[in-house]
Amino acid sequence: MSEELVEREIATEQGFVDRVYRQLEVSARAAQELAREGHSRGRLGHEGGLVERDAMVFQAARRIAQLDAAHEGLVFGRLDMLPDLDPEPRYIGRIGLRDDNRDSLLIDWRAPAAAVFYQATAAEPQRVVRRRVLRAAGRTVVGVEDELLDAEVETDLPIVGEGALMAQLSRARDRSMHSIVATIQAEQDRAIRAPGRGVVSISGGPGTGKTVVALHRAAYLLYSDRRRYETGGVLVVGPSGVFMRYIERVLPSLGETAVALRSLGEVVDGVRATRHDEPAVADVKGAAVMAELMRRTARQQAPGSPREFRIFWRDDTIVLDRGQLGAIRRNLMSQGRRNRQLPRVAGALLDAMWRQVRGERGRERGREAFDDDLLSDHSFVDFVAAWWPPLDASQVFGWLREPEFLARVGDGVVGPEEQRLLSKSWADATDFSVEDIPLLDELRYAIGDVPARTDDEGTLDDTGLLEGGIDVQELFTAADREFAPSGRAWAPPTHKIEDDPYAHVLVDEAQDLTPMQWRMVGRRGRTASWTVVGDPAQSSWPVPAEAEAARAAALEGKERHEFHLSTNYRNSAEIYAHAAAYAERVGLDADLPTAVRSTGVEPEVRTGVPEGDLEAAARAAVTDIAARVEGTVGIVVPVARRSEVNAWLASWPEVAADASGARAAIDSTVTPSGDDRIVVLTGLDTKGLEFDGIVVVRPQEIEDESATGRATLYVVLTRATQLLTTLG
Numbered sequence: 001m002s003e004e005l006v007e008r009e010i011a012t013e014q015g016f017v018d019r020v021y022r023q024l025e026v027s028a029r030a031a032q033e034l035a036r037e038g039h040s041r042g043r044l045g046h047e048g049g050l051v052e053r054d055a056m057v058f059q060a061a062r063r064i065a066q067l068d069a070a071h072e073g074l075v076f077g078r079l080d081m082l083p084d085l086d087p088e089p090r091y092i093g094r095i096g097l098r099d100d101n102r103d104s105l106l107i108d109w110r111a112p113a114a115a116v117f118y119q120a121t122a123a124e125p126q127r128v129v130r131r132r133v134l135r136a137a138g139r140t141v142v143g144v145e146d147e148l149l150d151a152e153v154e155t156d157l158p159i160v161g162e163g164a165l166m167a168q169l170s171r172a173r174d175r176s177m178h179s180i181v182a183t184i185q186a187e188q189d190r191a192i193r194a195p196g197r198g199v200v201s202i203s204g205g206p207g208t209g210k211t212v213v214a215l216h217r218a219a220y221l222l223y224s225d226r227r228r229y230e231t232g233g234v235l236v237v238g239p240s241g242v243f244m245r246y247i248e249r250v251l252p253s254l255g256e257t258a259v260a261l262r263s264l265g266e267v268v269d270g271v272r273a274t275r276h277d278e279p280a281v282a283d284v285k286g287a288a289v290m291a292e293l294m295r296r297t298a299r300q301q302a303p304g305s306p307r308e309f310r311i312f313w314r315d316d317t318i319v320l321d322r323g324q325l326g327a328i329r330r331n332l333m334s335q336g337r338r339n340r341q342l343p344r345v346a347g348a349l350l351d352a353m354w355r356q357v358r359g360e361r362g363r364e365r366g367r368e369a370f371d372d373d374l375l376s377d378h379s380f381v382d383f384v385a386a387w388w389p390p391l392d393a394s395q396v397f398g399w400l401r402e403p404e405f406l407a408r409v410g411d412g413v414v415g416p417e418e419q420r421l422l423s424k425s426w427a428d429a430t431d432f433s434v435e436d437i438p439l440l441d442e443l444r445y446a447i448g449d450v451p452a453r454t455d456d457e458g459t460l461d462d463t464g465l466l467e468g469g470i471d472v473q474e475l476f477t478a479a480d481r482e483f484a485p486s487g488r489a490w491a492p493p494t495h496k497i498e499d500d501p502y503a504h505v506l507v508d509e510a511q512d513l514t515p516m517q518w519r520m521v522g523r524r525g526r527t528a529s530w531t532v533v534g535d536p537a538q539s540s541w542p543v544p545a546e547a548e549a550a551r552a553a554a555l556e557g558k559e560r561h562e563f564h565l566s567t568n569y570r571n572s573a574e575i576y577a578h579a580a581a582y583a584e585r586v587g588l589d590a591d592l593p594t595a596v597r598s599t600g601v602e603p604e605v606r607t608g609v610p611e612g613d614l615e616a617a618a619r620a621a622v623t624d625i626a627a628r629v630e631g632t633v634g635i636v637v638p639v640a641r642r643s644e645v646n647a648w649l650a651s652w653p654e655v656a657a658d659a660s661g662a663r664a665a666i667d668s669t670v671t672p673s674g675d676d677r678i679v680v681l682t683g684l685d686t687k688g689l690e691f692d693g694i695v696v697v698r699p700q701e702i703e704d705e706s707a708t709g710r711a712t713l714y715v716v717l718t719r720a721t722q723l724l725t726t727l728g
Contacts, residue, residue: 014141076182078132110223118189125149191563198559199530205593206718207570219254232503234259239509243688265434273432279706285435286514296409298446315359337448345388393444438516510534515550522554537590542707568593578603579717586710603724621725625693634691638701683712694720
């Protein structure tokens with residue numbers, strides 16, 4: 001293949017790409033003009049003008065954002081069809097564009113007309129003669145890669161390059177996942193374009209592209225039914241903050257920004273957790289029995305609240321003792337969530353108190369006068385607020401920090417050892433762990449929201465009064481005096497649990513979700529369609545059957561669509577053969593995909609490295625790999641060694657320029673910025689990530705640190721694309 005031919009083909013494509021960018025600028029100016037016109041409608045002086053303004057500005061802003069996001073790699077594909085079908089080439093891009101005559105200039109990759117770009121093969125060319133992938137840097141075409149799909153057709157089309165997929169697989173990794181929109185393979189495309197309803201499960205071994213396929217599916221759904229998914233929202237849930245930052249650019253690069261990306265520690269609005277509990281504690285907090293523990297906790301009387309109320313009215317001394325209050329509390333709790341009963345509390349107490357009125361003067365005055373007098377009495381209002389205060393979940397969660405309280409509600413649910421682990425975890429903590437977040441969510445749903453206004457059943461009315469005439473703000477003020485923790489005034493939450501459901505929920509690394517995490521995520525997708533991504537062999541949850549039951553409950557009643565990916569595009573064949581051999585040796589029931597790329601470089605396995613030589617060995621391995629690859633290098637360590645190895649890395653001058661941000665990775669939720677290529681991570685931190693090179697320090701300790709350590713080490717061994725060294 002002559003260089004002259006390649007340059008000529010690149011120049012031809014450059015001419016078309018320049019035309020597309022000119023049209024993009026025209027479209028951007030039109031969108032900006034629409035936004036200006038929309039703003040002018042707001043000055044018409046009537047409500048209709050405001051509505052038109054909002055609609056026009058929203059549409060214009062969305063289009064401008066889409067056009068801005070599409071600049072990088074805007075045009076990436078070309079199809080040359082059989083001449084009798086279409087004599088003109090079809091170009092595929094990140095978004096769709098039309099020329100000034102409204103003719104299609106660029107086909108959106110999600111459009112039905114673009115499907116053949118991904119689904120045509122040499123065995124079934126689907127009337128495609130040549131498929132071309134354009135490689136670009138900004139607006140400049142730097143290369144083309146061709147595939148001749150129909151060799152039986154007489155054609156003078158030149159065939160350039162060695163194949164787009166292999167070129168993409170050889171690319172150096174950086175700190176972000178990139179879209180694969182130009183190189184989606186047929187089995188991946190089938191999962192992306194699966195039906196929008198029900199549950200799409202995407203399974204497959206390491207390196208098969210499950211995550212990026214799922215993200216492209218989210219972009220496809222937004223394209224195919226934008227009103228539904230933008231209105232209802234799309235939630236993407238991943239295992240960690242590191243992982244979410246790794247994938248955060250994929251959807252914006254496809255022109256989609258109406259998506260919520262949340263790690264498992266961020267699913268509950270208003271709370272963010274990054275710290276993990278040690279494995280033994282995490283196993284207790286994740287178990288399904290914790291749902292019953294949280295239910296019992298939510299039904300308890302608030303610690304420190306009054307156990308008796310006594311008042312003299314007319315000729316009667318009225319007493320609400322512990323037994324009577326307990327009966328009233330149980331009756332109220334039987335009617336629904338705790339906070340939802342706030343408007344009924346005063347009435348229930350007044351009913352019980354009126355039954356004790358025996359005196360002639362009191363009976364003559366009547367019930368209405370009785371209610372008016374009591375509701376005007378600050379001692380009664382203060383008692384109501386203190387006995388049944390409006391609660392938030394974090395407040396109730398704090399009750400569990402008292403060992404005696406935990407022992408009482410945990411009796412018969414969690415054993416003494418589990419109670420000990422929980423008490424130690426909560427006593428030592430100043431913040432929530434990732435494993436606490438589902439428990440907090442469970443309490444939030446068990447307690448319920450504070451009612452905002454009334455309905456015919458008698459909660460709050462339009463004046464903000466509780467049933468019986470107590471002003472809601474007066475009740476909250478009384479509750480502040482009696483019950484606010486650490487001096488913090490209580491305020492009704494602005495986010496309601498009814499707001500939680502999304503239109504689509506995407507769960508990645510689903511095999512790692514605990515039963516309690518499945519309950520938490522399931523609440524967000526009660527009416528949603530789902531994409532569930534995972535590989536059971538990589539699971540870090542020790543009781544798969546329990547998690548599977550919770551998953552089935554979360555997805556109950558939804559139609560299932562199963563897709564399996566069978567090709568490993570990440571690892572070299574040599575690295576994956578090493579990982580697969582480990583999986584077979586330790587008895588993991590692993591899905592073993594076929595690795596399609598060979599480098600000829602075998603992993604380096606060093607055993608018997610003495611403790612005194614470990615730093616020097618790690619330093620040599622990292623220095624060697626960093627010199628041989630252009631992209632990222634991960635140093636994977638047991639949890640107990642993370643701080644130690646970060647300190648080593650900071651002291652190695654030959655890699656200091658690459659690792660200046662590595663100290664920040666001591667907190668695994670912080671990703672070093674800039675050009676830093678080297679980072680220290682634990683085994684669980686590597687979930688969903690990939691690196692050009694990996695150095696594994698003390699793999700046996702990673703295997704031994706949890707009940708699922710073998711699965712974790714298998715994950716670690718499948719993170720490298722080019723080079724792997726283990727120091728055992």
